[in-house]
Amino acid sequence: MSADAATSRINLSAWLQISPLMAxxxxxxxxxxxxxxxxxxxxxxxFAFYPDFTFDNYAYLLTANVTYQTYLxxxxxxxxxxxxxxxxxxxxxxFLAFHVxxxxxxxxxxxxxxxxxxxxxxxxxxxxxxxxxxNGLANNTLISLGLIDRPLEFLLFxxxxxxxxxxxxYSLFMVVPIFNTMMRIDRSLIEAARDQGAxxxxxxTQVILPLSKPGLMIGSIFVVTLVMGDFITVxxxxxxxxxxxxxxxxxxxxxxxxxxxxxxxxxxxLTVLIMIAVMMRLxxxxxxx
Amino acid sequence: MGExxxxxxxxxxxxxxxxxxxxxxxxxxxGILSFQGPNGGLTFPMNGWSFHWFFDLFEQxxxxxxxxxxxxxxxxxxxxxxxxxxxxxxxxxxFRKPFRGATFVFYLTxxxxxxxxxxxxxxxxxxxxxxxxxxxxxxxxxxxxxxWTLPFGLLIMFAxxxxFDRSYEEAARDQGAxxxxxxRHVVLPIIAPSLIGIALFGFxxxxxxxxxxxxxxxxxxxxxxxxxxxxxxxxxxxxxxLGTLTTAFSxxxxxxxxxxxxxxxxxxxxxxxxxxxxxx
Numbered sequence: 001m002s003a004d005a006a007t008s009r010i011n012l013s014a015w016l017q018i019s020p021l022m023a024x025x026x027x028x029x030x031x032x033x034x035x036x037x038x039x040x041x042x043x044x045x046x047f048a049f050y051p052d053f054t055f056d057n058y059a060y061l062l063t064a065n066v067t068y069q070t071y072l073x074x075x076x077x078x079x080x081x082x083x084x085x086x087x088x089x090x091x092x093x094x095f096l097a098f099h100v101x102x103x104x105x106x107x108x109x110x111x112x113x114x115x116x117x118x119x120x121x122x123x124x125x126x127x128x129x130x131x132x133x134x135n136g137l138a139n140n141t142l143i144s145l146g147l148i149d150r151p152l153e154f155l156l157f158x159x160x161x162x163x164x165x166x167x168x169x170y171s172l173f174m175v176v177p178i179f180n181t182m183m184r185i186d187r188s189l190i191e192a193a194r195d196q197g198a199x200x201x202x203x204x205t206q207v208i209l210p211l212s213k214p215g216l217m218i219g220s221i222f223v224v225t226l227v228m229g230d231f232i233t234v235x236x237x238x239x240x241x242x243x244x245x246x247x248x249x250x251x252x253x254x255x256x257x258x259x260x261x262x263x264x265x266x267x268x269x270l271t272v273l274i275m276i277a278v279m280m281r282l283x284x285x286x287x288x289x
Numbered sequence: 290m291g292e293x294x295x296x297x298x299x300x301x302x303x304x305x306x307x308x309x310x311x312x313x314x315x316x317x318x319x320g321i322l323s324f325q326g327p328n329g330g331l332t333f334p335m336n337g338w339s340f341h342w343f344f345d346l347f348e349q350x351x352x353x354x355x356x357x358x359x360x361x362x363x364x365x366x367x368x369x370x371x372x373x374x375x376x377x378x379x380x381x382x383x384f385r386k387p388f389r390g391a392t393f394v395f396y397l398t399x400x401x402x403x404x405x406x407x408x409x410x411x412x413x414x415x416x417x418x419x420x421x422x423x424x425x426x427x428x429x430x431x432x433x434x435x436x437w438t439l440p441f442g443l444l445i446m447f448a449x450x451x452x453f454d455r456s457y458e459e460a461a462r463d464q465g466a467x468x469x470x471x472x473r474h475v476v477l478p479i480i481a482p483s484l485i486g487i488a489l490f491g492f493x494x495x496x497x498x499x500x501x502x503x504x505x506x507x508x509x510x511x512x513x514x515x516x517x518x519x520x521x522x523x524x525x526x527x528x529x530x531l532g533t534l535t536t537a538f539s540x541x542x543x544x545x546x547x548x549x550x551x552x553x554x555x556x557x558x559x560x561x562x563x564x565x566x567x568x569x
Contacts, residue, residue: 010387010388011389013383013386014383014384014386014388014391015383015388015390016383017380017383018379018383018384018388020380021377021379021394021398021439021443022394024376024432024435024436024439025397025398025401025439027432028413028435029397029400029401029404029409029436031412031416032408032409032411032415032416033408035412035415035416035419036408036411036412036415039415039419088308091301091304092304092305092308094301095301095302095304095305096305099297099298099301099302109305111547112309113308113309113312115540116313116316118490118493118494118497119316119540119543120496120513120516120536120539121497121499122497122513122516122517122520123316123319123516123535124315126319126516126520126528127315127316127319127532128315129319129331129332130315130318130322130331130332130333131314131315133331133332135332135333136333137332137333140333168311168312171308171312200295200297221403225403225405229404229405229406229407229408229500231407232499232500232517246405246407249407249411250407253411253414253504258411261411262415265407265408265411268407268408269404269405269408272403272404272405
C-alpha cells in the first residue's frame with residue numbers, strides 16, 4: 001500500500017469516528033451562529049420579524065449610550081470576578097499541589113472542591129438568600145456583634161451579591177486547571193531553587209507562579225467567557241436591578257425582537273472572541289491536557 | 290518525609306477550610322431551613338421543625354409541575370449521558386491519529402464550550418422558528434445540551450489518551466488482534482474508569498443545565514427551568530425543600546459514579562497487572 005493510500009485511509013476512518021461530533025456541532029453550534037448572523041440583518045416590527053438586509057439593528061445598537069454603559073458594567077463584573085477567582089483559585093490549587101503531601105488526600109480534597117460543580121447553579125444562587133437577606137445570617141450576626149444598627153440593604157440584590165455569586169460558582173474553573181498545571185511542575189526545579197538559596201516566597205513568585213501561568217490562563221478564559229455572556233446570575237442576584245450584555249439580549253428575546261437580539265449576540269460574540277484571542281496568545285491549550 | 294509543617298501550611302489550610310465552607314455553607318443552610326415549621330419563613334430563626342414543605346412539594350397545584358419536570362430532566366440527562374459517552378469516545382479515538390482537519394475540529398469543540406450559552410439558546414430557537422418547528426426538550430433541548438457536554442467529554446478523552454500506554458495495544462496487535470478487538474478488549478477496559486467520569490459530566494451537566502435549555506425546551510420545562518420559574522413567585526421554604534431534594538439527588542448520583550470509578554480502578558490495580566509478582 002502506498003503512503004498516500006495509507007494517509008487517506010487514516011483520514012477516512014478518523015472522519016467516520018468524528019462524524020457524530022461534527023453532526024451535533026454542525027447542527028447546534030455552526031448553524032445557529034450562522035442563523036444569528038443572518039437574522040441580525042433582518043427587520044422586525046411589533047408583530048413579526050422578516051427577511052431583509054438592513055444595518056438598522058447594528059446602527060441602533062452601536063449608537064445607543066446604554067450599549068456602552070452595559071458593556072462597561074459587564075466588564076466591571078468580569079474584572080472583579082476574575083481577580084477574586086484567580087486569587088482564590090491559585091491559593092487553593094497551591095495548597096493542594098504543594099502542601100498536601102499524600103496523593104490520596106490530594107484527590108479527596110480536590111474532589112471536595114469539584115463536587116459543587118456537578119450540582120445546580122440555580123440552587124446554589126438561591127442558597128445565598130438566607131445569608132444575605134434583610135433578616136439573613138450576615139445582617140443578624142453583624143447586628144448582634146454591635147457592628148451595625150440597621151440591616152445592610154446592599155447584601156442581597158446588589159452588585160456585591162452578583163460578584164459573590166460569580167466567585168462562588170466559578171472559582172472551581174480556576175482551581176481545576178491551575179491544580180492540573182501545578183501537578184506537572186517538576187519538583188526538582190523547586191529543590192534547585194531552594195539549593196540556590198531562594199526563600200519560600202521567592203520559590204512561589206519566581207518558580208511556581210510563572211510555571212502555573214498556562215493553568216491560570218485556561219481558568220481565566222473560562223471565567224471571562226462565562227461572566228461576559230451571563231444573564232441569569234446577574235438577573236437573580238441583582239434582583240433584576242442590574243444590566244449586563246446577556247440580560248439585554250434576553251430582554252430583546254422576551255420582547256420577540258429577534259433581529260435586535262441577534263445583532264447584540266453577534267457583537268457579544270465578537271467581543272468574547274477578541275478577549276479569548278488575546279488570552280490564547282499566551283498559552284497552548286492542547287499541551288495542557 | 291517527617292519534616293515539621295511550616296507556618297504557611299496552617300495559614301493555607303485555614304484558607305482552604307474557609308473556601309470549602311464558602312462552597313458548602315449556603316447549601317447546608319437551605320438544607321436546614323427546608324425543615325422549617327409550617328409558619329416558618331425564608332430566613333432564620335427556625336419556627337419549629339417539620340416535613341411540611343416537603344409534603345407541599347408533592348401537591349402539584351402548590352408549586353407547579355415538579356414530578357413532570359423531574360422526569361423530563363431525568364430522561365434527558367440519561368439520553369445526554371449515553372450520547373456524550375459514545376460520541377466522545379469515538380471522537381477521542383479519531384484524535385489519536387493525525388488526520389486532516391484535526392485542529393479545526395478541536396477548535397470548533399473548544400468554541401462550543403466557551404461560546405456564551407445565550408447564543409446557542411437564541412440560535413437554535415431561531416432555526417426552529419424559521420423552519421416552522423416547535424422547540425421541544427427532546428429535540429432542540431437535547432442538541433443544545435450536547436454542545437455543552439461534548440466538549441467536556443472530548444477534553445477528558447484527550448487527557449486519558451495523552452497518558453495512555455500504547456504498548457498494551459501493540460502487544461494485542463502482535464498477538465493478532467484486529468482493530469476492533471484491540472479497542473473492545475484492550476483499550477476500552479483500560480480507560481473504563483475515565484468513561485465513568487464522562488458519564489458523570491454528561492448526566493449532571495444536562496440535569497442542571499439552564500442557559501442553553503432556556504429557549505430550546507418549549508412548553509414543557511426541565512427541572513432547572515421549573516425551579517427558576519419558582520424563584521419569581523414562590524416565597525416559602527418549599528423552594529428550599531425542592532433545592533434540598535434535587536441537590537441530595539445530584540449528590541447521590543455523584544457519589545455512585547465516583548464510587549464505581551474508584552472500585553474499577555482498584556480492581557484494575559489488583560488484577561490488571563502481575564508485573565513483579567511472578568517467579569522472576
